[in-house]
Amino acid sequence: MKHLLSTADLSRGDAIGLLDVAEEMTQVSTHSVKKLPVLRGHTVVNLFFEDSTRTRISFEAAAKRLSADVINFSAKGSSVSKGESLQDTAQTLGAMGADAVVVRHNGSGTPYRLATTGWIDAGVVNAGDGTHEHPTQALLDSFTLRRTLTGSPASGPGGNARGTDLASTTVAVVGDILHSRVARSNVHLLTTLGARVVLIAPPTLLPWGVETWPAEVFYDFDEALDAHDFDAVMMLRVQFERMHQSFFPNTREYSRLWGMTSARYNRLPEHTAIMHPGPMNRGFEICAQAADSPRAVILNQVENGVAVRMAVLYSLLTGKEGAL
């Protein structure tokens, strides 16, 4: 694997391989020195055209735990804000010897462009492109799901999730599917790993043609809860700018119809994991009771993000897909 651009490119074997490497990576936190020397001398550039402190520091932590050198390149305040082209930026990073570029961009397809134009001969990791994909988020979600489904600790070392997939599980993804790269990456990956995906959203926040996706669609959250015994419910963040574009009448109505309210939380089966890619709008798409409940694995997702990103960087830069 030279690049990680889309979860659609991952076979079941690829995906399980990456998740298993991530399992190995969780062991690093048990070491007295919480670092592996495997990427010494490799340079990882975090090329962020769009602000995302959470994702950037997760990749940074992952690269540093593998002993790579990390360069953070934020488009704000750099030459990009003065009009430098993507081509020149990429070639500059190439000239400086970047081995991997972790790219975040507000335009769909930009990581794909970097990987296919020949501007730079580095591995490209998509850290979120527009409303297209966010593959490492989907990987960390599946990693977390595997843990909870196998009765393992939701994060950290231990457990017995290795080698497993998500067969015969049902996962709900709720909210702004239309603008969500997390949803797209999850639909591909969850399906590849054997899970049944249920999308729950107002029709205005579903993409045209969603009926061609390998997912069941509900407009009504409560109907979906009646129809399925979900292993996990993944709540998506609704971006602030969507709140005033007539996708829904107002935040109160959205919250009533598509939010994880206390009432919906209380009717969930005991085993349902509550997930959220963060950052959360508390009291809007998710109530505090759900967010802070023992069923919420939201902070475990964050923790697992580092292990998954370590696995991705390790696999890309060493070309190894198996265990360490």
Next chain:
Amino acid sequence: MTSLLIRGANILGQEVGDIAISDGRFVDVTTLTSPDEVIDATGLIALPGLVDLHAHLREPGREDAETVLTGSQSAARGGFTAVHAMANTAPVADTAGVVEQVYHLGREAGYTEVVPIGAVTVGQKGTQLAELGAMARSAAGVTIFSDDGLCVFDPLIMRRALEYVKTFDGVIAQHSQEPRLTEGAQMNEGVVSAELGLPGWPAVAEEAIIARDILLAEHVGSRLHICHLSTKGAVDLVRWGKSRGVQVTAEVTPHHLMLTDELVRSFDPVYKVNPPLRTQADVDAVRAGLADGTIDIVGTDHAPHPSEHKCCEWTAAAMGMVGMETALPIVVEAMTDYDFGWADIARVMSRTPAEISGLREQGSLEIGTGANLVLVDPEASERITPGAHATMGRNNPFAGIEVSSRIVHTILYGHRVVTDSQLSDPHPITRGGTWIA
């Protein structure tokens, strides 16, 4: 005072014969006893010179993308003896001064007849009519008005424009795009855009404007031309409009006859265009519409861009494709499954566009009309190589495609501007003459 005899050409793919030209006009073969020059056209198809109703020559304002000269040379190499220059230049061609500038630049270039299109509204802003009468009565003699690139979205302004141009038998060429439904649009809205997460340009945004404009044209009894229609629904609407007797003509581009939105999966901005590449069902519908006459003409929407506007990420890239040099071969390839012969090619790429524009010296091989002619090798085997084209734009989406026809000679008012597929000297009009001596 020159004469030219074209010997043994396959005229419109219908009969082999000779074509005689004298002093820039087609003449009776029997009157030309000692021609100055003879072209052996054995095996070549003779068509009236192609007429493009839709090209962006970029001058004035974006001479880094194309000039009237390079655009004219590109046109000649594509077999076009007349090219209509769209109004979205900088400054916008919304005054007699700008259209006359483009007109004169075309004559100075001398490779094709450059016919300026005037903007409908001042600055293409859609709020106030430009001086349509002044442009019509200028040296450029503008008959087609368009805010192309932008839609005349205000229904009242559109109505007034349609009515007003009746003064000089003008036509409004509409870029049909409902602006609110296409805010931020990056590609066709469909299954592919949903997967790629690119904001979509729904078919309804095109069709809603076409439906409205057909009804407006019917109501006020004016001529409407629909630029580059691209959807199945648009073809149905035009068919319906024509069945009601509305004076509506429609145009399709070579790329909408050939390419689909599946190509956007590459995120290569060479496929980024407005209107966007649609689905295979749409491609099939526009082909059928061209074959059955619902769609009247092919227009290239030739839109050169400097490489920095295409060698970038998809969302930052400019919209548009070049196409004059590949138009005829691509249309031939696109229509192979239809009963669509060389006479049909001549109809949709020469005669009808000349009629819409009112160009009396173009679009015909009749004796007495301007000797505008293209000779095509129908059995060439060519791989499209954008780097070898005369246009400055390298944003040709057909790179690498094998085509079977090649433009061999282009004759502009009796003067060979392309010989053996290479540019020759421009027409003597560049030295201050007229098209016809």
